[in-house]
Amino acid sequence: GENVEQHPSTLSVQEGDSAVIKCTYSDSASNYFPWYKQELGKGPQLIIDIRSNVGEKKDQRIAVTLNKTAKHFSLHITETQPEDSAVYFCAARRYGGSQGNLIFGKGTKLSVKP
C-alpha cells in the first residue's frame, strides 16, 4: 500500500524567511496530494492541493511542487509570519473522485520566530 514520508519533523525559521517541507510517496498510482495545516486543538485545514497532471501550484505565499518521476512533493511558504506556526501534514491518495482515503505523513511542526 501507499506510504508517505515527511521531513523534517520540526522546522524553526525566522519571520520573513522561507520554509520548505518535503514528502515522498511510494505508490506511483497516487494522483492527489493535499497539504493541511493543523493548529493546536483544531482540526486540519486544507491549505493547498495538487493533482498529478500539474507540476506546480501557487496561492499567494504558499506553493506546492510535484515531481511524479521522483515521487516527491514539497510545500513552500514564503515570507513566513508567526501565524504560520502550526503542524503541517502532507497526504497522498490513489483514486480520483471521492473514493479512497488519504495516507498522511507524520507531520512537521513549524515554528516561526518573530
Add this chain to the structure above:
Amino acid sequence: GAVVSQHPSRVICKSGTSVKIECRSLDFQATTMFWYRQFPKQSLMLMATSNEGSKATYEQGVEKDKFLINHASLTLSTLTVTSAHPEDSSFYICSPVAGGDAGTQYFGPGTRLTVL
C-alpha cells in the same frame, strides 16, 4: 469555501457511558465520510470510512461495535463511542469528501473526548 461543523467540541464523560459526535457538512454534500482519531503529537489515524446509506468500513483494529458510525444523509454523519473507557480519550475528527469537488477532502474542527 467548505464548512464542516462538529458537535460537541469537547466532552467529558464517566467510564461506561456512550458519547455521540455529530458531523455536518454545511455547504456541500459529502458522498464519503472518514472518521479519524488523533493522539497528542501524532498524525491522524483512520478509523472508518462510510458512504451515505451504506455500512461503514472499519480499519483493522477498530471495533465496529464500539465505534458506531451512521451516515444517514449527504450532510450528516455521527460517531457514537459506546461504553467509553479512559483509553478511548482522544481527539476525534470527521472528514467529509466533497464528491462534486473532484474529491476534495475537508476536516471538521474535531471533538476532544475525555473519559474519566
